[in-house]
Amino acid sequence: MTSGTLRAMMIVGVAAAVVSVAACKQNAANTADNSAAAAASDANAAMASANAASNASAMAANAAANDASASAPMNAASNGQ
Numbered sequence: 001m002t003s004g005t006l007r008a009m010m011i012v013g014v015a016a017a018v019v020s021v022a023a024c025k026q027n028a029a030n031t032a033d034n035s036a037a038a039a040a041s042d043a044n045a046a047m048a049s050a051n052a053a054s055n056a057s058a059m060a061a062n063a064a065a066n067d068a069s070a071s072a073p074m075n076a077a078s079n080g081q
Contacts, residue, residue, distance in 0.1 A: 003060040007053055014049035018042055 021041055 003057060006056050006060075010049060010052050010056065014045055014052075018045050021045065 022038070
């Protein structure tokens with residue numbers, strides 16, 4: 001799975017979570033406190049998404065660096081000399 005695919009999946013997941021949070025909050029009275037709480041919740045969800053994307057890209061970069069620095073396997077016919 002590529003990092004682009006993972007990123008797209010995370011974005012879709014966060015969007016679904018934001019819609020779910022918004023749908024749950026429709027029944028509450030629309031006061032300033034509720035609006036502020038909803039905004040803070042949405043900001044936290046967006047921050048979590050950004051952190052997850054950052055972590056995923058860091059893991060992908062680390063894996064790529066590890067793959068690039070790995071030595072090639074020894075030839076099966078070789079005795080290591």
